[in-house]
Amino acid sequence: MTPDALAIGAVGWTALLGLAPLIGGVASWTKIRLSGRTGPGPLQPYRLLAKLLRKEGIAPEAASSIYLLGPLVATAAVALMLVGIPVGLKYPALPWSDAVAITYLLMLATFLTVLAALDTGTTFGGLGASRETMLAALAEPTLMVVLLGVVATSGTVDLGTALLKIEAGGAAALSRWVIAASLLLIGLAENARLPFDNPTSHLELTMVHEAMVLEYSGPQLALIHYQSAAKLTLFWLLVLAMFFPPAPVGGLLLLGGLMSIGALALKLIAGGLLLGLVETILIKVRIFRAPDLLSMAFVLALFGLMLGLVGR
Amino acid sequence: MRVVFIVPLILLCFSAAVGLSGMKPGMRKASAVLAGIGALSLGWPALWLLANASTLGDLMRGVVLLAICVSSTLAAFHGLTYAIHWDHRPRAAVMAASFPVFVASMMMVVQASDFVVFLVAWEIMTITSALLVGIDHEEPANREAVGWYLAIGHLSPASFVLAVALLAPASFSWPALAAAASSATPLVRDVSFGVVLIGASAKAGLVPLHSWLPRAHPAAPSHVSAVMSGSMVTLGALAFIILGTQTLGLGSAWWGWATVVLGIASALTGALYALVIGDLKRLLAYSTVENMGLLFLEIGLVILANRYGLGDLKSLAVAAACVHIISHALAKSTLFLSAGSIIHHTGTRLLNRMGGVLKQNPAVSWSFIVAAGSIIALPPLAGFTGEWLLVRALMQAAASFRGLSGLAIASVLGLVALTGGFAMAAYAKAAGIGLLGSLRKEAPAHTTPVGRAERMVALAGASLVFVAPAVAAVLPRAFPTKPGSPYTAVIANVVAIADRSLYIAAGLLVLGGLAWVATGRRAFSARVADPWVCGLSSTTSRMQYTADSFSQPLARVFAAVLRPSINIDVDLHSASKGAGGRAYERRSSLFFDRALYNPIFWMVALLSKAVKRLHNGSVATYATWLMLSTLALMAYGRWGG
Numbered sequence: 001m002t003p004d005a006l007a008i009g010a011v012g013w014t015a016l017l018g019l020a021p022l023i024g025g026v027a028s029w030t031k032i033r034l035s036g037r038t039g040p041g042p043l044q045p046y047r048l049l050a051k052l053l054r055k056e057g058i059a060p061e062a063a064s065s066i067y068l069l070g071p072l073v074a075t076a077a078v079a080l081m082l083v084g085i086p087v088g089l090k091y092p093a094l095p096w097s098d099a100v101a102i103t104y105l106l107m108l109a110t111f112l113t114v115l116a117a118l119d120t121g122t123t124f125g126g127l128g129a130s131r132e133t134m135l136a137a138l139a140e141p142t143l144m145v146v147l148l149g150v151v152a153t154s155g156t157v158d159l160g161t162a163l164l165k166i167e168a169g170g171a172a173a174l175s176r177w178v179i180a181a182s183l184l185l186i187g188l189a190e191n192a193r194l195p196f197d198n199p200t201s202h203l204e205l206t207m208v209h210e211a212m213v214l215e216y217s218g219p220q221l222a223l224i225h226y227q228s229a230a231k232l233t234l235f236w237l238l239v240l241a242m243f244f245p246p247a248p249v250g251g252l253l254l255l256g257g258l259m260s261i262g263a264l265a266l267k268l269i270a271g272g273l274l275l276g277l278v279e280t281i282l283i284k285v286r287i288f289r290a291p292d293l294l295s296m297a298f299v300l301a302l303f304g305l306m307l308g309l310v311g312r
Numbered sequence: 313m314r315v316v317f318i319v320p321l322i323l324l325c326f327s328a329a330v331g332l333s334g335m336k337p338g339m340r341k342a343s344a345v346l347a348g349i350g351a352l353s354l355g356w357p358a359l360w361l362l363a364n365a366s367t368l369g370d371l372m373r374g375v376v377l378l379a380i381c382v383s384s385t386l387a388a389f390h391g392l393t394y395a396i397h398w399d400h401r402p403r404a405a406v407m408a409a410s411f412p413v414f415v416a417s418m419m420m421v422v423q424a425s426d427f428v429v430f431l432v433a434w435e436i437m438t439i440t441s442a443l444l445v446g447i448d449h450e451e452p453a454n455r456e457a458v459g460w461y462l463a464i465g466h467l468s469p470a471s472f473v474l475a476v477a478l479l480a481p482a483s484f485s486w487p488a489l490a491a492a493a494s495s496a497t498p499l500v501r502d503v504s505f506g507v508v509l510i511g512a513s514a515k516a517g518l519v520p521l522h523s524w525l526p527r528a529h530p531a532a533p534s535h536v537s538a539v540m541s542g543s544m545v546t547l548g549a550l551a552f553i554i555l556g557t558q559t560l561g562l563g564s565a566w567w568g569w570a571t572v573v574l575g576i577a578s579a580l581t582g583a584l585y586a587l588v589i590g591d592l593k594r595l596l597a598y599s600t601v602e603n604m605g606l607l608f609l610e611i612g613l614v615i616l617a618n619r620y621g622l623g624d625l626k627s628l629a630v631a632a633a634c635v636h637i638i639s640h641a642l643a644k645s646t647l648f649l650s651a652g653s654i655i656h657h658t659g660t661r662l663l664n665r666m667g668g669v670l671k672q673n674p675a676v677s678w679s680f681i682v683a684a685g686s687i688i689a690l691p692p693l694a695g696f697t698g699e700w701l702l703v704r705a706l707m708q709a710a711a712s713f714r715g716l717s718g719l720a721i722a723s724v725l726g727l728v729a730l731t732g733g734f735a736m737a738a739y740a741k742a743a744g745i746g747l748l749g750s751l752r753k754e755a756p757a758h759t760t761p762v763g764r765a766e767r768m769v770a771l772a773g774a775s776l777v778f779v780a781p782a783v784a785a786v787l788p789r790a791f792p793t794k795p796g797s798p799y800t801a802v803i804a805n806v807v808a809i810a811d812r813s814l815y816i817a818a819g820l821l822v823l824g825g826l827a828w829v830a831t832g833r834r835a836f837s838a839r840v841a842d843p844w845v846c847g848l849s850s851t852t853s854r855m856q857y858t859a860d861s862f863s864q865p866l867a868r869v870f871a872a873v874l875r876p877s878i879n880i881d882v883d884l885h886s887a888s889k890g891a892g893g894r895a896y897e898r899r900s901s902l903f904f905d906r907a908l909y910n911p912i913f914w915m916v917a918l919l920s921k922a923v924k925r926l927h928n929g930s931v932a933t934y935a936t937w938l939m940l941s942t943l944a945l946m947a948y949g950r951w952g953g
Contacts, residue, residue, distance in 0.1 A: 057838035062750040064670045076824035095815040100700045108690040118744030122843045126857020134865035137737040141729035219831035291869045302726045
């Protein structure tokens with residue numbers, strides 16, 4: 001990696017990691033406004049993170065070292081996924097920008113979060129972990145098939161290169177649509193969004209993801225919030241990358257960079273608005289209806305992969 | 313026999329002799345240490361084989377021997393505990409003697425220069441391991457396990473003999489077998505291949521011949537399970553490569569496809585059953601079924617690549633198989649050894665009754681978690697490299713085969729991904745329910761503390777899982793292959809992905825460090841407080857999720873396959889209100905037992921009943937039968953063939 005590429009990369013990575021909490025903030029702001037309430041502004045996630053980082057961490061009696069280690073490693077894994085593939089901004093792809101590495105980094109985060117939830121020794125921890133495992137065991141394989149579908153349409157091995165080829169319009173168009181649909185479905189499931197899970201629920205028995213992290217507070221909860229934001233950003237940018245090219249960071253160094261970061265922020269705001277709208281319209285499905293949606297996503301992804309292989 | 317094999321052989325035989333003669337614990341300890349050193353010294357011939365490999369068979373021999381070396385070294389040192397704790401038990405001497413013979417026989421299978429030596433070594437391996445499985449023979453379940461193991465285990469040599477007999481070779485050396493195969497008719501070769509595939513799958517534990525695995529492992533001592541699951545099953549794959557691909561050579565296209573289908577079917581079945589099984593060692597056994605399925609899938613791709621002359625696919629699939637064998641041996645041995653310590657400590661194999669182990673035994677618990685992470689292919693651990701290469705090989709295959717075959721490979725890819733998801737769920741259950749939270753039953757009256765040797769072995773296994781990618785990245789660079797070696801591309805594939813693992817490890821360290829700094833370096837500090845329980849005044853450990861409740865949602869999703877039977881007992885006379893006096897039990901009916909083995913047992917029982925009727929004890933009847941059969945034979949000799 002040349003120094004130039006490294007500089008461009010550093011700007012891109014910082015922008016992505018910094019803007020990640022925006023989408024969730026815009027989404028909840030949209031939801032609040034649509035239901036006719038005032039509520040906090042779209043920058044609330046940043047304030048929440050700042051507040052949580054000042055607070056004290058709390059662990060239940062049964063918890064062991066994995067309860068504290070889990071959020072840290074899971075956050076590192078998700079952040080690694082986010083900067084690894086150039087979907088938000090165009091910068092040189094990192095060595096782990098491939099379908100298998102991305103999927104299994106996500107699985108690393110899920111595995112540790114589930115273990116940490118079971119480590120609390122509470123009923124709600126187990127309840128959330130059990131349900132999350134059911135969703136993840138179906139959604140994460142689908143993610144791998146989706147990403148392989150992207151790779152297949154471009155005829156390269158590397159996911160980063162494949163995503164840039166999509167921009168050039170080289171992909172089989174139908175495959176792209178099918179893959180995007182599947183990605184939307186698993187994106188909602190993986191990010192604990194409606195119709196799979198209600199992120200604002202306060203009723204423990206209906207929770208999935210929130211039940212898992214019920215015990216956390218302080219710095220660990222800040223990490224978990226940040227991790228969810230980064231995951232949501234990644235999935236939204238992946239969906240967008242099927243249709244819109246990521247903006248290059250380089251060009252006229254300062255101005256071009258600022259403009260593409262601005263474009264990224266706009267994309268995230270658009271994603272937040274859309275997500276808020278969707279979540280206002282949809283209602284949560286029963287937990288045992290969720291596998292139907294996920295198996296549909298899996299079949300769609302497989303179909304997309306086959307189309308990609310045929311349409312090359 | 314080559315000279316490099318002499319040293320381990322002598323050490324292992326010596327260890328067996330010491331073990332057999334030693335009724336004192338000290339002698340048995342010495343025997344265990346000797347066995348460990350002997351197993352470790354297998355590394356030298358393994359590397360020698362790898363360095364001089366010129367054919368696929370030799371390469372696989374080296375890789376499998378390395379797997380045997382790793383898993384039996386770890387297991388032998390873990391076995392020290394048994395040598396100490398099994399005081400005054402003559403069978404401890406039997407165990408101390410059979411373990412090294414078992415390891416030595418596996419080595420003999422690997423390096424056998426002809427088919428007869430191979431077969432003899434294979435039999436010694438089966439018999440010694442059966443001795444070890446049945447060492448606790450007071451338990452009826454354990455005796456049954458030995459029965460299953462021997463019955464299915466003997467299918468392999470029987471099929472190998474049948475396959476070789478069909479070829480009718482001039483002598484039993486490998487080249488003579490290959491020569492006989494090349495002059496055989498296509499039909500004979502097809503039948504031989506089918507028979508070899510059945511025999512190899514019986515040893516490797518593929519469906520439907522996997523049924524011995526989940527029975528033998530709970531019965532066997534943990535260090536024996538570690539060797540059997542870590543490396544012995546891969547000898548099934550080795551036998552398949554030697555006989556199925558090296559000896560029989562290029563065959564019909566269905567050879568590859570049949571192997572691929574058998575492999576992916578085993579992988580899915582293993583992962584799905586691991587998900588719903590509540591016995592820790594049975595769960596690990598089903599995970600072995602899954603991994604052997606993936607291994608045979610990789611070998612199937614090698615066969616297809618050979619058939620269609622696809623060099624890129626072959627080097628990827630061979631790399632995947634090699635890495636898979638080693639990483640599985642490392643992780644599965646560590647899992648079985650640390651599971652053994654955990655089972656000793658909690659006094660139960662049932663996940664539903666475990667919990668809270670990590671706080672008391674951090675070393676073995678963390679080793680279990682790390683090894684579990686490697687088995688489910690989490691980056692940057694050893695297992696990730698194998699999974700990556702497998703997916704990459706499948707993508708290559710899907711791109712190389714146009715049309716329907718390509719689409720078939722794409723569906724296999726989807727199923728491999730699903731298998732990964734199920735495996736993650738299964739190990740999240742094993743580690744999360746088994747080791748974390750708080751103990752789910754009353755504390756046992758006396759627990760065996762986890763010994764130092766066990767802790768060290770578990771930690772050694774876990775750290776090997778961590779450093780294996782680094783070794784794979786460095787070793788080929790330090791010792792480049794000779795120019796013209798047919799495996800340069802294979803090694804390049806392994807190195808490329810090992811590099812990727814190291815990059816991911818570095819990335820995780822950097823970003824984890826950043827996150828740690830962002831939390832004001834307080835990510836690891838927390839005050840202990842009561843958990844949220846909706847305002848209840850106190851919690852008990854019985855309120856935690858159990859293994860059954862954890863896997864209930866997925867078991868319900870796949871109810872059509874698993875067909876769980878649910879049994880709720882309500883004790884009407886119980887004094888307590890609410891949930892007291894109620895018992896909930898969920899059993900998954902095992903499809904292969906129901907559909908395959910039960911009908912066979914039923915038929916055997918029927919037949920033996922019929923035969924029993926002939927055995928009425930009267931000499932006159934026997935004489936009549938004797939006369940009739942002699943007459944029939946005479947008639948056949950006169951007018952028949």
